[in-house]
Amino acid sequence: MSLPAARPMAAPPPRPEPNGHDGPIRPDGETHERLRPRAWRQPKSVDGILRAELSSAPITYHICSWEDGDSGTQTDHRTLAMSVCRLACVALDATRGRPLPSPVRRHLAEHCIRRLHILSVLMEHHMQAHPEQRASICRPPAIPKMMYGTLVTSAKIDAAVHLQVGQRDHWVGVVLERTGSRWVCNHLDVG
Numbered sequence: 001m002s003l004p005a006a007r008p009m010a011a012p013p014p015r016p017e018p019n020g021h022d023g024p025i026r027p028d029g030e031t032h033e034r035l036r037p038r039a040w041r042q043p044k045s046v047d048g049i050l051r052a053e054l055s056s057a058p059i060t061y062h063i064c065s066w067e068d069g070d071s072g073t074q075t076d077h078r079t080l081a082m083s084v085c086r087l088a089c090v091a092l093d094a095t096r097g098r099p100l101p102s103p104v105r106r107h108l109a110e111h112c113i114r115r116l117h118i119l120s121v122l123m124e125h126h127m128q129a130h131p132e133q134r135a136s137i138c139r140p141p142a143i144p145k146m147m148y149g150t151l152v153t154s155a156k157i158d159a160a161v162h163l164q165v166g167q168r169d170h171w172v173g174v175v176l177e178r179t180g181s182r183w184v185c186n187h188l189d190v191g
Contacts (some may be wrong), residue, residue: 140166
């Protein structure tokens with residue numbers, strides 16, 4: 001028995017000439033400007049300390065900015081960090097059945113207020129099923145420990161706040177966007 005003759009293998013397709021990037025090449029041979037490799041750079045950041053009346057320990061904050069332009073002064077970052085921490089504390093308190101103060105309501109989008117109300121109802125249902133946990137969940141104040149934020153644009157910050165309630169640790173994710181002259185919370189995640 002004889003084996004069939006081997007077919008010649010096709011040659012591999014020609015490789016494009018190297019241009020410093022493996023991405024799509026324009027007809028003129030250049031890589032699209034958005035796909036060109038860029039030099040890595042450290043984002044600008046501001047670190048600071050806040051003081052709160054409920055805690056003797058300082059609240060550390062770190063805000064970095066990915067924009068090239070001036071993202072504000074140290075005082076602007078400090079004020080923004082304090083506002084984010086206050087909003088996180090009020091949001092955590094709202095999930096524990098406390099009412100939202102009207103000055104804070106104007107800085108929350110309607111869907112955030114609805115979500116906080118739903119979470120508050122769920123927490124109340126949980127505490128009715130487990131009354132022994134009510135004191136440890138509802139009584140201690142929410143004390144911020146640290147805040148990390150990223151100025152995605154000059155009008156949007158994405159932040160995470162570490163809060164301590166008694167012996168429990170919680171993280172609150174906050175996204176604020178500047179609408180006109182005020183910052184409005186468009187996303188709030190309490191965990």
